Amino acid sequence: DADVTQTPRNRITKTGKRIMLECSQTKGHDRMYWYRQDPGLGLRLIYYSFDVKDINKGEISDGYSVSRQAQAKFSLSLESAIPNQTALYFCATSDLTQGDTGELFFGEGSRLTVL
Amino acid sequence: AQSVTQLDSQVPVFEEAPVELRCNYSSSVSVYLFWYVQYPNQGLQLLLKYLSGSTLVKGINGFEAEFNKSQTSFHLRKPSVHISDTAEYFCAVSDMDSSYKLIFGSGTRLLVRP
Numbered sequence: 001d002a003d004v005t006q007t008p009r010n011r012i013t014k015t016g017k018r019i020m021l022e023c024s025q026t027k028g029h030d031r032m033y034w035y036r037q038d039p040g041l042g043l044r045l046i047y048y049s050f051d052v053k054d055i056n057k058g059e060i061s062d063g064y065s066v067s068r069q070a071q072a073k074f075s076l077s078l079e080s081a082i083p084n085q086t087a088l089y090f091c092a093t094s095d096l097t098q099g100d101t102g103e104l105f106f107g108e109g110s111r112l113t114v115l
Numbered sequence: 116a117q118s119v120t121q122l123d124s125q126v127p128v129f130e131e132a133p134v135e136l137r138c139n140y141s142s143s144v145s146v147y148l149f150w151y152v153q154y155p156n157q158g159l160q161l162l163l164k165y166l167s168g169s170t171l172v173k174g175i176n177g178f179e180a181e182f183n184k185s186q187t188s189f190h191l192r193k194p195s196v197h198i199s200d201t202a203e204y205f206c207a208v209s210d211m212d213s214s215y216k217l218i219f220g221s222g223t224r225l226l227v228r229p
Binding site: 035040043048058100107108109 | 149
């Protein structure tokens with residue numbers, strides 16, 4: 001089983017619908033992240049959380065919200081989806097026990113299409 | 116501001132030929148550098164990383180990269196590529212100024228032809 005699990009893996013929805021992408025991890029890491037991947041733009045940080053009580057905006061947080069339900073769970077919501085939110089979304093974790101380097105461990109991605 | 120530049124969006128190469136994927140970064144402080152690989156329909160996995168010490172870093176699948184502080188580069192190399200190396204490669208950097216959050220380049224698609 002994957003250490004970082006994302007659900008759903010694929011989702012097609014319509015403009016204006018609310019969508020939630022879920023992420024759970026068994027690595028025991030405190031830090032969790034949501035990234036968005038678009039062709040030619042690499043990965044851009046949407047939100048990150050350094051612990052359950054800590055939520056921070058990334059560079060492209062507009063139109064998104066997150067919830068850190070537990071150390072192991074971090075959900076990303078699109079309150080009212082729009083077509084330019086069509087992208088591949090990645091959840092990732094990082095670990096401080098080996099020093100704070102920023103190294104990330106990724107889930108397999110959630111492909112979202114907004115029609 | 117911190118940034119990562121991968122100048123080549125796509126690199127076509129024949130099987131068994133050498134390859135170099137270029138990465139330059141901008142940062143005013145000490146950095147950690149990473150290369151990730153994304154195979155088709157998969158997530159990203161770590162290929163190699165530079166944290167400190169030797170500037171030549173060896174990774175999985177025969178890849179290596181060299182940290183050059185004066186040129187602010189971290190180019191990825193492989194002496195002989197295989198068809199299975201076809202993937203997208205991302206360079207990333209973290210430093211104290213970014214609270215050690217990774218900043219990614221735009222990616223380079225390596226296309227290995229028979």
